Amino acid sequence: MPLVVAPAASFDALATLLGPKRSPDASVCWCLSHRLPAARNRALTGRARGEYVRELTTRAVAPGVVAHDDGEPVGWAAVAPRAELPFARSRTIPRVDDLPVWSVWCFRVRAGHRGRGIEHALLAGAVGYARDQGAPAVEGYPVDDRGARVDLTMAYVGTRALFEAGGFTVAAKTTGVSGGFPRVFMRRSTSG
Secondary structure: OOEEEEEOOOHHHHHHHHOOOOOOOOOOOOOOOOOOOHHHHHHOOOHHHHHHHHHHOOOOOOOEEEEEEOOEEEEEEEEEEHHHOHHHHOOOOOOOOOOOOEEEEEEEEOOOOOOOOHHHHHHHHHHHHHHHOOOOEEEEOOEOOOOOOOOOOOHHHOEHHHHHHOOOEEEEEEEEEEOOEEEEEEEEEOOO
């Protein structure tokens, strides 16, 4: 069965990809740090973080896309309307116009599945999902690592090369930094 990227409608798949590995009470990210305002993100702890993600999977618009390999969840990309995210009010990530764009900002590929192009498939799936939901364009804010190795913990935002391979172009500079690398604002139309 080939790699399939689909809207994230299964909480169990997200728990496998994003949830705590040891204690269900751990306050792991669950890919909420850029989805929620900072104060709300800090206030949401332990199991409540997972419950918030469970609720996201029941909404009409999925919180992102999941890659499945032979039915097993192996990768995740967060994608949502920018207007619903803290990026809409960011001081480090500029807003270039008033288009109702979507943002893709977080990638996770499970250990043992990396190096197989899953991030590329996730980015294409995120763009396709945003297009299907009516988004005219998709933005990303990856690190501009210039080919240097990026720590996996900080690579969650993706790299400029990943976004360029996905048809994105630089739309603006940012003052954001991740893992010691500058972040760049990239965008692509969903019609091309």
